[in-house]
Amino acid sequence: MHPDHYRHTELPPSTEYELYFGPNHPGIEGNYALKARLAGDTVVALEADGGYLHRGFEKLMEQRLWIQNIALVPRICVPDPVPMEETYARAVETLGGLEVPERAQWLRMLVLEMSRLTAHLFYFGGHAATVGLYTNMFWGVSDRDRLLDCFEQLTGARVYHMYITPGGVRRDTPPGFLDSLSEVLDYVEGRLPKFDDLFFDNAVLVRRATGTGTMDQAFAIDYGVTGPNLRATGLAHDLRRDYPYLKYAEVEFDVITETAGDAYARTLVRRGEVIESLRILRQVIDKLRSVPGPIRCPLPNPLAWRIPAGDAYTRTESSKGELAYYIVSDGSAKPWRVHVRGPSQMHAVQTLEALCVGARIEDVAQIMFSLDACPPEVDR
Amino acid sequence: MPDYPIYRDPPEQCRTPDAEERSLWGRTLERIADHCRARSLFVLHYCTGCGAIELPPSMTSRFDLERVGMQPMVTPRQADLLLITGYLSVKTLKRVILTYEQMQGPKYVMGFGSCTINGGMYWNSYATVKRLDQYLPVDMYIAGCMPRPEAIQQAFLQLMEKIDSGRAQNWKEYYRRYDHYLGEQQALFGEQFHTPTDVIGEARHYSLFGPETLGEHTAKLAKYDLYHPGQGAVDALEVKR
DSSP, X not given: OOGGGOOOOOOOOXXXXXXXXXXXXXXXXXXXXXXXXXXXXXXXXXXXXXOTTOOOHHHHHHTSOTTTXXXXXXXXXXXXXXXXXXXXXXXXXXXXXXXXXXXXXXXXXXXXXXHHHHXXXXXXXXXXXXXXXXXXXXXXXXXXXXXXXXXXXXXXXXSOOXXXXXXXXXXXXXXXXXXXHHHHHHHHHHXXXXXXXXXXXXXXXXXXXXXXXXXXXXXXXXXXXXXXXXHTTTOOOOHHHHSOXXXXXXXXXXXXXXXXXXXXXXXHHHHHHHXXXXXXXXXXXXXXXXXXXXXXXXXXXXXXXXXOXXXXXXXXXXXXXXEEEEEEEOSSSSOSEEEEEOHHHIIIIIIHHHHHTTSBHHHHHHHHHXXXXXXXXXXX | OOSSOGGXXXXXXXXXXXXXXXXXXXXXXXXXXXXXXXXXXXXXXXXXXXXXXXXXXXXXXTTOGGGGTOEEESOGGGOSEEEEESOEEHXXXXXXXXXXXXXXXXXXXXXXXXXXXXXXXXXXXXXXXXXXXXXXXXXXXXXXXXXXXXXXXXXXXXXXXXXXXXXXXXXXXXXXXHHHHHHHHHHHHOTTOOOSSOHHHHHHHTTOOOTTTSSHHHHHHHHTTTTSXXXXXXXXXXXXX
């Protein structure tokens, strides 16, 4: 169509206007769009427009073998893929009655916490960029890369590891891995004071994030908010402590809470979780040095692997919140139905829409990043 | 509103590159321009899929693509390179085509990851597009899921070399064979699909109007009267949205 051929449209006079925010926009997290209704620079209403990343995972998983789905599940959430593998694997184990060896459980905890660290470091970078602190974005991304190198050493891949399989893990730690991981953990811990100087105690962040996107505890529970966002409202709810899976009951860690419920509180919760993750990881490394054993229980021929009929619901505390899989098996070689309860859907759609009302347009990106929503997981 | 019907000109009347443009001088200028273009590629900041997760490491301190002149750019009007980072859902492809047509030539498309080549992991998904080059001309592919930053770097360097040597001319195909590409787009989005960009007029502007620019598919634009104001074009857009 020729541009000159567009018809001029008359609308009734109004002080409000509509602004398309995304999907091609640096302030948006991933391929996601928001339709904002603005008066001046204040958001009157916000409508989330997802679906750009929809791949139909739940349907795809019905068409693949139980073992093939291991390659599919981490792709649901790109920045934090390991909890996806873990939750799926645990659901299959529940259905199939598989016993995971002890060493494999510790290895799983290791990758889970490493994934949480990478996701939180990425989050620091992303949140910093939305308030204009670009140095911090570079720091967050490059520090995350050190952990990705550890992932590569352990699993052979940087982003999609496909390390956790039903019944165990894919391979044992290579020689010297635990030492190099410890070094990286020390490095990350040593970086936190610098992050404090540049980011957490930065007046730019404190003044812009305090009071932005505030929610109270009742609101959070009503809207299905979970994870660090819920803990930032003062409720100490953590599946790792309340409903422990793997060996979380055997490690010491605190559940970090804040009470303000705003963007700054959410950032501080994640900062505290980085420290707790480091604590957990050090305990796991100590255990891995002493716990021997197999890393996988014996599996049948994966191409003819039938899981007994039944259904299972498993939950994991991912870096974004409560992640759950509901899997129904009809006794065949493929799942009959898979449902993914992703935490980001509650955060990026309803919660974001509600929190942005009354905020200023420049804070919309910050609110979205502070909720740490993951668009591929929203759309699935 | 122009008084000429853009799409109805018979192809033989279109302007062909004149002798001056084809002269040695013209080609030398183009060669120098290509040399410069290869060294300042602006990448459109559009994260279409999972591949976007490897772009921050590639662009920032560790692999630092800025040292070879690449930088994210927020508007398609100023971007040279459209990175399709991973799978494309049908909804995204519509935006990608819109974005691609807004970019100014010369422009390059890079398919990033297996999903753009053959569907990759989502080869049997109902929601994704399997082959990107059906809908847009692609200059370079990076295989893998997920491609490593080293692979991304290597692909960018190869693309730079391709541009420098004048071989990255695929964007011209979009104008020369617009009918083909529009046909594929119409097959996916429906016969009424069109974008606000005047591709046929631009083909004329770039002297890229070819015998395959117009055809049965561009004729559908006329059939649905999408070129004429006040007769349903805008209404069709409204309904579509």
